[in-house]
Amino acid sequence: MIIGSGFGGLTAAKTLKRANADVTLIARTTHHLFQPLLYQVATGIISEGEIAPPTRQILKDQDNAQVVLGDVTSIDLEKQVVHSSLLGHDYSTPYDSLIVAAGAGQSYFGNDHFAxxxxxxxxxxxxxxxxxxxxxxxxxxxxxxxxxxxxxxxxxxxxxxxxxxxxxxxxxxxxxxxxxxxxxxxxxxxxxxxxxxxxxxxxxxxxxxxxxxxxxxxxxxxxxxxxxxxxxxxxxxxxxxxxxxxxxxxxxESWCKVWSAGVSASPLGKNLAEQSGVELDRAGRVKVGPDLSIPGHPNVFVVGDMMAVDGVPGWHRVPSRADATPPSRSRPSSRGAAPPSVRHSSSSTRGRWPPCRGTAQWSRSERSSSAGSSPGSAGWRCTWSISSASRIAW
Known part of the structure; x- marks a missing residue:
């Protein structure tokens, strides 16, 4: 069983493609999120779908893998059971081996009301x-x-x-x-x-x-x-x-504020520590062994932003995976195109489209459309709008 559909969890699932094992990946969302480009979604440079391909779509050709939706609430190491909830219903799923890749969340350093x-x-x-x-x-x-x-x-x-x-x-x-x-x-x-x-x-x-x-x-x-x-x-x-x-x-005095000052590991780390005695660092990351397992439980592994490991040759801890890309300024010439790392998830015609600058996104015109037309010709327009999902306190 794998908890989490981020970089660590998804990589683990794909690595087990040819293993003689049944792989169950459980996550609280139905998509894999490419976090380093969230800031471009926040400013309208790209649409959210371009960095969040469906996890089931990614693993659909992997016969030994299944994806289930659920919020993991606790792990019982003694009984080897993962407890989760979904839409008010509770589930208990047994495992033989467990990979915990639940990632990290935003940290407000004890001031959660800032959120x-x-x-x-x-x-x-x-x-x-x-x-x-x-x-x-x-x-x-x-x-x-x-x-x-x-x-x-x-x-x-x-x-x-x-x-x-x-x-x-x-x-x-x-x-x-x-x-x-x-x-x-x-x-x-x-x-x-x-x-x-x-x-x-x-x-x-x-x-x-x-x-x-x-x-x-x-x-x-x-x-x-x-x-x-x-x-x-x-x-x-x-x-x-x-x-x-x-x-x-x-x-x-500022109406719009963005918090990117720190991260804290998933509370599942504390859950593991209470049962196994494994140490946590200040950010709540689990201190694992060189093989990424936790002491006394060789079949339980912690990876990604949840883990802390020292003393492994050739390994050096870097900031949170979501923060692991160097700073860059998006070049206008690439605006409107899917980022190379996630281009597989966008339209096959994306590469033919001229750039759509800034907060704009390409969309089909309601007034006219023609088969095979591309942005910049009849049937397409470059536009942007405020997200309807936003809960703004005006």
Missing amino acids: EWAPGMKSIDDALELRGRILGAFEQAERSSDPVRRRKLMTFTVVGAGPTGVEMAGQIAELANETLKGTFRHIDPTDARVILLDAAPAVLPPFGPKLGDKARKRLEKLGVEIQLSAMVTDVDRNGLTVKHADGTIERI
Whole structure:
């Protein structure tokens, strides 16, 4: 049995394709999510379907594998049973060998109430929520005659200067300075203020000073304001409070806030530790052996963002898998095309389509359509809209 359909779980399932074993993969979603590109969904560069192919579709030709939907609530190591729930019904599934790849979630460092006002970016729902808030901020500013309110609406704050935060801040700045430039009548999107904050003294601290300095200069060139050694102490509807290294307190009025400051491993790690005595690190990751098993249970393995392992030659722990890609600025020439890593999940005609810039997505025109037509010709149009899934508190 495999818990989780992320990189670790899906790789494990595919690796067992020719094994003499029945493979059951259980996950809380029906798709595999390519998390490194969530920030592009959040800013409308790509659609959510391009980074979330159905797990069953991926494994449909693997005869020894089945996918079941469910939220794993606990693991009984003694009885070798996984307990899960789905739509109010409880299930118990026995296993011979278990691979736990339940990943990690957003960490607010004990301030979970921040989540209401500063969403993280760990799921498709998170990205769609942020897309609505980001684009909604410009739309509200367009209709507001109050300069103070406009300034708050057009101030975007990103907490956390790791890869996700760097990418997000840069993409919002590019959205304001390039994609939306000249498209509004009552506001100038280039007046938007994008602020990147981190309690650490450097950008991209896990990647060393050379890369961090390069990312900082690139962001500053895009117009992003960077505040380092700046700890966010409070977040509310209208903004956030920051404590700087010299002890000064600053209040930033900002309607749209993004949280990318930390991760914590799945609570299943604690569940395993309580039964087996295995150690957890500060982020809740399970300290496994060189073969990724937990002590006393050679048939139970922990992989991906849930695991912590030291002392293995050639192995070095990196930040969360979702944050494992270097910062990059999407090139306009590739806009509208599926990212190479997930291109298999999009239309076979995608490669023929001209780029669709910024927050735009290609869609079939309701007024005219012709078989075989492509974007840029009759029957197609380039458009964007606020996500209907967003739950915006206007």
